[in-house]
């Protein structure tokens with residue numbers, strides 16, 4: 411038998427472009443082994459902290475898709491779990507447009523007909539955006555010369571709904587043949603219910619710029635988590651792996667251990683999802699709480715207010731403020747505010763010492779810290795431990811199979 415070429419070997423694997431694309435470095439690693447690796451990484455990261463504070467806590471087995479690191483036997487390798495997909499665009503000769511994934515560590519685009527981890531159909535929609543733009547004579551943005559219009563496209567599909575938002579990111583607001591472009595994008599899939607344009611004129615790696623407008627269709631899409639309905643605008647934050655988001659939120663809600671009439675703060679709340687799932691559950695069980703959500707992205711706050719209404723919560727039951735979480739909580743603490751439970755879910759950079767100090771000054775019974783970056787979370791838990799909070803539970807969740815990333819939920823109580 412002839413020796414197989416490297417390309418043939420790649421094509422026989424779980425994804426034909428897994429070596430070229432920078433997305434799923436661990437796709438070839440059995441899923442159970444991935445979970446064990448992540449569990450070991452969490453032990454190594456958090457053990458010194460647990461020992462230093464004398465917190466007698468065993469880190470829970472990481473909650474993977476279909477099982478945990480402690481599950482007996484093999485686990486199926488997860489597929490089709492990412493409900494948000496993105497492509498960069500770049501110019502090719504003869505007005506053609508490249509799209510796909512950046513090769514690992516570069517800005518070289520690797521074309522992809524499909525993607526094993528994205529929701530079915532998402533990659534095809536993104537590829538079709540390039541074809542539509544080519545047919546209308548649009549130019550892709552060139553990172554070297556800073557010329558051209560089309561930079562990225564982002565598609566988000568509903569997990570429990572048939573809705574979706576397609577956002578094209580351009581260097582300026584003016585779109586040639588705008589209406590035709592928008593209509594053709596809307597027609598790419600019955601699942602696209604909103605087509606939006608985001609304008610990002612600045613060079614650099616940030617995908618989204620400051621201005622967004624809906625070109626055609628609905629102003630947002632909807633999805634459902636833990637029995638709640640959520641409206642999601644084109645540029646509001648919404649988790650990419652909804653199945654695991656339910657696991658994550660359920661752990662956070664359990665950790666809150668809410669009591670009737672508690673004031674619950676949901677800081678860095680995005681579209682309000684964590685706090686609203688918690689407040690909705692307590693309202694349903696006849697023991698309502700008061701929710702205060704804090705988020706700096708105004709479109710997230712607008713979504714959160716709408717989401718409160720969609721889930722039957724009044725403005726008295728759920729209030730959302732557009733503010734920097736640190737500035738808001740510092741002021742509240744100085745004014746003597748008292749909260750019963752503070753949940754926070756900051757971006758990868760983590761929270762700030764000033765936020766954590768202010769949160770503790772409001773004397774919450776519990777602090778629930780959800781993190782997509784355990785390294786910054788460990789740093790912040792040090793501040794909370796020094797301030798007198800004690801870790802009760804730490805649970806890793808696998809939101810990002812086939813990558814080294816781990817999400818964690820830490821539950822702390824006032825000592």
Ligand SMILES: C[S@@+](CC[C@H](N)C(=O)[O-])C[C@H]1O[C@@H](n2cnc3c(N)ncnc32)[C@H](O)[C@@H]1O
Nearest residue numbers: 647649678679680705706707734735755756757
């Ligand atoms: C990891 S997301 C979490 C969102 C939400 N909890 C969820 O599960 O969908 C972090 C959120 O923090 C917001 N954010 C970032 N920096 C912030 C700040 N300084 N103050 C308030 N919100 C901030 C971001 O806009 C984003 O919505």
